[in-house]
Amino acid sequence: MTVIEQTRAPRSEARRRRSPLGSRWTPYLFLAPAALFIALFQAVPLAQEIFLSFTHTSLLNPTSNTWVGLENYAHIFSDDEFHRTLTITLVYVVVCVVGSVGAGLGVALILNRSFRGRGIARALVTVPWAAPGIAVALIATWMLNPQYGIVNRFLNAVGLGVPGGAILDSSTYALPAILVTTTWQLFPLTSVVLLSALQAVPKDLTEAATMDGAGRWWTFQAVTWQVIKPTVGLLALLMTIWSLRRFELIWLMTKGGPVGSTETLVIDLYAQAFDSKQLGTAAAIGMVGVVISLIVIAGSRFVARAAEKENIR
Amino acid sequence: MSGEMPSERSGRHSEERAQPPAEQARNRARPEHTSGEMPSERSGRHSEERAQPPAEQARNRARPEPTSRLRIGLTLRIVAVLAVMGIAIFPLYWMFVTALSSDADLFASDARLLPDFSQFGVFVDALAEGETVRWLRNSLVIATGTTALSIVLGIPLGYALSRFSFRGKALMTVVLLLTQMLPEALMVVPLFSLFNRFELLDSLVGLILANAAFVLPIAALILKGAIDGIPRELEEAGRVDGARPFTMLTRINVPLIAPSIAAAAVIAFFHAWNEYVFAVTFIYSPEMQPASVGIASFIGEVGTPVQTVMAVAFMFTLPAVGFYLFAQKYVVAGMTAGAVKG
Numbered sequence: 006m007t008v009i010e011q012t013r014a015p016r017s018e019a020r021r022r023r024s025p026l027g028s029r030w031t032p033y034l035f036l037a038p039a040a041l042f043i044a045l046f047q048a049v050p051l052a053q054e055i056f057l058s059f060t061h062t063s064l065l066n067p068t069s070n071t072w073v074g075l076e077n078y079a080h081i082f083s084d085d086e087f088h089r090t091l092t093i094t095l096v097y098v099v100v101c102v103v104g105s106v107g108a109g110l111g112v113a114l115i116l117n118r119s120f121r122g123r124g125i126a127r128a129l130v131t132v133p134w135a136a137p138g139i140a141v142a143l144i145a146t147w148m149l150n151p152q153y154g155i156v157n158r159f160l161n162a163v164g165l166g167v168p169g170g171a172i173l174d175s176s177t178y179a180l181p182a183i184l185v186t187t188t189w190q191l192f193p194l195t196s197v198v199l200l201s202a203l204q205a206v207p208k209d210l211t212e213a214a215t216m217d218g219a220g221r222w223w224t225f226q227a228v229t230w231q232v233i234k235p236t237v238g239l240l241a242l243l244m245t246i247w248s249l250r251r252f253e254l255i256w257l258m259t260k261g262g263p264v265g266s267t268e269t270l271v272i273d274l275y276a277q278a279f280d281s282k283q284l285g286t287a288a289a290i291g292m293v294g295v296v297i298s299l300i301v302i303a304g305s306r307f308v309a310r311a312a313e314k315e316n317i318r
Numbered sequence: 319m320s321g322e323m324p325s326e327r328s329g330r331h332s333e334e335r336a337q338p339p340a341e342q343a344r345n346r347a348r349p350e351h352t353s354g355e356m357p358s359e360r361s362g363r364h365s366e367e368r369a370q371p372p373a374e375q376a377r378n379r380a381r382p383e384p385t386s387r388l389r390i391g392l393t394l395r396i397v398a399v400l401a402v403m404g405i406a407i408f409p410l411y412w413m414f415v416t417a418l419s420s421d422a423d424l425f426a427s428d429a430r431l432l433p434d435f436s437q438f439g440v441f442v443d444a445l446a447e448g449e450t451v452r453w454l455r456n457s458l459v460i461a462t463g464t465t466a467l468s469i470v471l472g473i474p475l476g477y478a479l480s481r482f483s484f485r486g487k488a489l490m491t492v493v494l495l496l497t498q499m500l501p502e503a504l505m506v507v508p509l510f511s512l513f514n515r516f517e518l519l520d521s522l523v524g525l526i527l528a529n530a531a532f533v534l535p536i537a538a539l540i541l542k543g544a545i546d547g548i549p550r551e552l553e554e555a556g557r558v559d560g561a562r563p564f565t566m567l568t569r570i571n572v573p574l575i576a577p578s579i580a581a582a583a584v585i586a587f588f589h590a591w592n593e594y595v596f597a598v599t600f601i602y603s604p605e606m607q608p609a610s611v612g613i614a615s616f617i618g619e620v621g622t623p624v625q626t627v628m629a630v631a632f633m634f635t636l637p638a639v640g641f642y643l644f645a646q647k648y649v650v651a652g653m654t655a656g657a658v659k660g
Contacts, residue, residue: 031563032482036490039475039534046531047497050508057507067511115398126399128643130406135642137592139610140635144413146617147624155412158429193406243498250501253594257617275503279599284507291504298499 058288065282077289086265087273087290094249094269094294097184101248102241104188109195110237116196117203127200134193142257145186149173176266179259183267187254195240202236203229235309242305246298270294410635417441417628424624437625444629453609454634456522457591460608463526464590465583468534472582475534476541477567481550494535502532502595510599520602528600529590536589537582544578545571581648588638609634 058077060070081087116127133141148156151170160166172178206229214224252271255261261268261276268276270290278287416424417440418433444450478484479491509528510519518524548571556566572579594610601607613634616627642649 029484032478032484032487035474035478035482035563035567039471039538040490042471043493043497043531043534046509046512046527047500047505048493050505050512051500053508053511054504064507067507112402115395115402118395120395120399126403128646129403131642131646132406132410132639135588135639136410136635137588137610137638139592139594139613140413140631141409143613143617143627143631144409147416147628148409148412153425155429189405189409246499250499250503252501252503253614257594257614271501271503274501275506275595278503278507287507288504291501294501294504295499299496302495302499 054288060285062284077285090273098248102244105191108192112196113199131193138253202233206232440625440629453612457608461587461590464529465586467530468537468586472537475538479542480545497535528596533586533589540582544575577648584645
């Protein structure tokens with residue numbers, strides 16, 4: 006409709022009527038639908054959760070809230086089990102980040118060579134990232150089955166079998182099993198992103214370094230690492246934030262058990278809300294996770310800015 | 319690893335130069351089996367070298383590399399590539415093998431490592447049961463709706479963030495990034511009460527809205543990055559003609575960012591296809607269940623044969639992986655742009 010109108014209007018008039026960017030309300034018209042949508046389904050719920058974290062509220066009667074101030078926070082921080090949850094979350098996040106970025110970098114370096122079939126190799130390597138978390142949890146559970154799982158058969162064959170084979174029922178081995186599964190699902194993304202970052206490494210520079218007799222390690226840290234460092238930092242940040250909120254893989258594999266040995270913040274929050282029906286406590290736990298994420302983001306910005314200043318100097 | 323190439327190459331050059339023609343021919347043929355390096359690239363480097371005598375000198379200085387060492391290096395690299403591919407593929411391959419196993423093979427003391435295609439009926443049986451088809455259909459509806467909604471809302475948002483400067487722009491960008499750290503498990507309670515009020519529980523529409531809220535920020539950031547890459551000059555002509563910004567967006571920008579729209583669409587589609595927390599909480603009638611919830615209900619359940627479970631899970635996984643591989647180039651480009659710029 007607007008097109009018809011405009012073609013009919015004399016050009017000079019059209020130019021006089023509108024500034025080149027349209028009126029100053031134009032950008033708001035473009036973003037209003039999305040902004041309203043995000044406000045309704047993200048901002049309002051978040052505000053409600055913040056409110057809930059200061060109340061006693063039961064899942065069975067969510068509209069009746071008793072304001073209790075900071076009691077929920079005081080309660081969780083004085084709880085030893087919550088301290089364990091924080092420790093497990095820390096271990097989970099750190100291993101996920103180091104594992105996925107490390108494995109991704111290794112794979113990216115392997116694939117950063119031209120060889121026949123590289124395209125296929127690169128495509129196949131990204132498959133785990135595309136696989137749905139539900140399917141991954143399902144096949145992981147089956148592979149770890151105490152009697153018939155391929156993992157136990159393999160471990161027994163090489164003499165590393167876990168007694169009884171019940172890896173996911175063991176408070177020692179369940180977390181490592183989940184960490185391996187998570188890393189398996191994450192490394193394709195980090196490797197693909199790092200692979201494209203490696204394209205920016207000047208080839209003649211690495212070759213020159215090698216020609217001058219520099220070792221591989223020296224070349225890597227003096228040339229390659231300098232180029233991909235910002236990408237590594239960004240990936241580490243993304244992996245941290247995503248790992249802090251990862252739910253379904255852990256929930257479907259162990260539900261946080263056995264005896265809380267795989268209970269991260271998000272698992273604890275869900276169990277509090279839907280098993281213990283304590284919406285207030287659950288919200289407070291969730292807020293702790295959100296604040297940790299915010300600190301990580303702010304910290305990374307600070308580090309990035311400091312690094313930038315260093316470079317300018 | 320990264321430092322090895324040049325010395326290896328110089329080793330190969332010197333070898334070729336020193337050896338009789340027959341030997342040379344064999345050497346030229348060999349790398350296709352071992353390294354598989356592109357021949358054209360090699361010849362390109364040859365000519366490059368001829369043009370730069372100093373470089374060649376430098377290379378010769380570092381030359382005398384024993385052939386056996388580079389063969390070990392090559393073998394190691396091939397083994398590494400194969401190992402990584404194997405690790406990446408094996409669990410899904412194992413899902414397929416398990417689906418196609420007879421009971422005897424499944425519970426035998428020695429695992430059968432190859433699929434038994436005579437058991438293919440398990441896929442047919444799983445599809446013949448109405449449940450599986452209904453799950454997949456519900457997932458398809460949810461994923462399609464989520465994709466459409468997040469693209470339709472994401473394009474104008476990305477355009478506004480890319481082309482205009484306005485009050486609140488920085489805030490909007492920060493909000494989009496902050497949504498990335500909100501766990502679904504946290505938002506499930508308030509969204510539950512919101513949907514309860516608007517009678518959106520136990521409905522696919524509710525799930526579409528919830529999923530779109532989570533994937534829209536990612537889509538918008540990817541699309542903003544794509545529009546950033548389009549020269550503003552292309553819009554100037556439109557401006558002279560007096561076209562409104564909306565026309566310029568739909569006529570000039572949208573066709574040019576089609577690959578990024580595809581990337582955002584694939585990401586949105588599979589976010590919704592895979593989503594579990596909202597679906598398991600908001601849906602209670604079996605007819606509305608998507609495949610993620612249906613398949614998750616198999617975990618820890620013993621009534622259904624393992625082969626059927628794996629067959630259904632494989633049919634749920636295959637579209638995600640297949641479609642992803644098909645659109646991989648765009649998705650990776652989009653994700654990378656979004657990740658690097660976001």
